[in-house]
Amino acid sequence: MNRRHLLTSLAAPFAAPFAAPFLKAAPQLTIESYEIFRVKVNHRGGWVLLRVKASNGLTGLGDASHGGGDQNVINLIAEFFSKAKGRSPFDVELYRRDLIATAEAKGRNGSVAFSAIEQAMWDLQGKAVGLPCWALFGGKLHPTIRNYANINRATFDRNPEGFAKLAEPAVRDGFTAIKMASFDGLPKTEPARKEGTDRGIACIEAVRKVLGPSGDLLVDGHSNFNVAEGLEVAKRLEPSKLFWFEEICRGIPVLAELNEKIAMPTAGGESIFGTKYFYPYIKGNAVDITMPDVKYCGGMLELRKIGAMSEAAGLPVAPHGPASPVCNMAQAQVCAAMPNFLILELGYGEVPWRGDLIHPPEVLEKGGLLRIPDRPGLGIELNEKVAAEHAL
Ligand SMILES: [Mg+2]
Known part of the structure; x- marks a missing residue:
């Protein structure tokens, strides 16, 4: 078995038993909805910003700009968000494990959509526990x-x-x-x-x-x-x-x-x-x-x-x-x-x-x-x- 296959085979059986107690300990906060803001900048294109809302009303920001086709990125945010919805913003590794291959397969559009939601999850985490991201x-x-x-x-x-x-x-x-x-x-x-x-x-x-x-x-x-x-x-x-x-x-x-x-x-x-x-x-x-x-x-x-x-x-x-x-x-x-x-x-x-x-x-x-x-x-x-x- 090569090293990459070993990592993949380890991931599945260990994920479920460890995830449950962690989720119980994490703040009871879930990702609920999102908004997209698009602003015009110049001939090189605009900026696309994502704002995610959590169950307690907190919001988190992410940048989804320069993704090689803003509308494609926005469509993929909708697709990826349906997988993130209802989860804790603290579950970044679970989000990554479940979506990174899909994001990779979608090229630049996918990486930008994936990364924007991830940034918003960290903003939400920091606000939830009252700490700066650093x-x-x-x-x-x-x-x-x-x-x-x-x-x-x-x-x-x-x-x-x-x-x-x-x-x-x-x-x-x-x-x-x-x-x-x-x-x-x-x-x-x-x-x-x-x-x-x-x-x-x-x-x-x-x-x-x-x-x-x-x-x-x-x-x-x-x-x-x-x-x-x-x-x-x-x-x-x-x-x-x-x-x-x-x-x-x-x-x-x-x-x-x-x-x-x-x-x-x-x-x-x-x-x-x-x-x-x-x-x-x-x-x-x-x-x-x-x-x-x-x-x-x-x-x-x-x-x-x-x-x-x-x-x-x-x-x-x-x-x-x-x-x-x-x-x-x-x-x-x-x-x-x-x-x-x-x-x-x-x-x-x-x-x-x-x-x-x-x-x-x-x-x-x-x-x-x-x-x-x-x-x-x-x-x-x-x-x-x-x-x-x-x-x-
Ligand atoms: Mg360069």
């Missing part, structure tokens, strides 16, 4: 979480001036780390491909000037390159002293080869669902820094597990997620208790009302620091007035 994940190691400003999603002019123009307010707002993906839309054929590569590098150099020599500059390659191109671009980017070069190309063996050969740190893994697929990615030395996303990886507990796997391999974790303030807080709550947390992603400059979508509003201190609240659960509520004003 306390449920091992306690607060980091009172503040450092965010980097991803300026890519709100940069319309894809030239050096355009990127520099959005980097300037990010620096004024106190961010000391900026991410960009200036190789997006790289043409497939020459000579346009070379011109696009040159322009992408010029954009990075322009943002480095705005950020100054001490700021941290992050570049996402969005898997636009092959190995030879990746090596060449990495070499040309050495003077820009990158904090990391993300997703240069696709495939674990290829990433491992690049990772071995280039000097600067590499990062990636945002699309990977679950520990099952993060394990070969980490074991294969694909990157120096892992980037699970609470919306794609399976939720807050899965993020914690992936963080632990990364820690065992000696890798820092920098969660991906340029989505709503709910996504940011769900990740920050887990990261606050994560020994190997490095930095968190924030989608910068997309909409001026971003911070007001939640209550209390999202406020970042100098340095892009998010102070972790001590309120129960995620420590935030949806501002329904703002959500209604920008409803999609």
